[in-house]
Amino acid sequence: MNYVIYREDEFFVAQCLNVDVSSFGSTREEAVANLKEAVELYFEGETAGNFSLVSEASVGQELVHA
Numbered sequence: 001m002n003y004v005i006y007r008e009d010e011f012f013v014a015q016c017l018n019v020d021v022s023s024f025g026s027t028r029e030e031a032v033a034n035l036k037e038a039v040e041l042y043f044e045g046e047t048a049g050n051f052s053l054v055s056e057a058s059v060g061q062e063l064v065h066a
Contacts, residue, residue: 001039002054005031017054019043 002017014035015022025031
């Protein structure tokens with residue numbers, strides 16, 4: 001499982017890059033543990049074919065004028 005972690009207010013958010021699942025926690029470790037559980041629940045009863053492999057990932061930041 002590939003993921004990215006970022007801070008949102010007082011929580012750490014962990015976002016899975018392989019499927020559209022995210023979770024959060026008070027610490028980075030808690031966020032990752034919660035994400036792992038959420039992904040396992042997401043795939044409960046599913047076949048392995050729904051998992052997208054991510055070979056390269058980078059994080060960027062852009063300002064949006066809205």
